[in-house]
Amino acid sequence: MIRQVAEERGYPLVDIFERMRKEVEAGNWDLRARGFGAVDPEMPVLGPALDHIHGHDVRWFTNIHPNLRGVAVIVDEEVNVLVSHFPNGLHARRQDQREAA
16 A cells, blocks of 8 residues: 555655565575564664574564664665655755745
């Protein structure tokens, strides 16, 4: 439904799920924070530094939040979509330009 509404209204749609799926298929699987609740209920682990210690814990890899690499992939996808949707760039109009229009 979201995809349909975006298409009908001409809105750009950034499909993060699909991009993450493609990244994982390509072997770039290390995109999520780790350990939220497995080691410290308040603090996720953002990288693989403790995988060798906690990797056996099912909860270790279940955090859906992106780590820094995941954020970089998300930003890359957002920029790609915006650039393709607005090939001439985004231009803010000043208030006096809006009033004249």
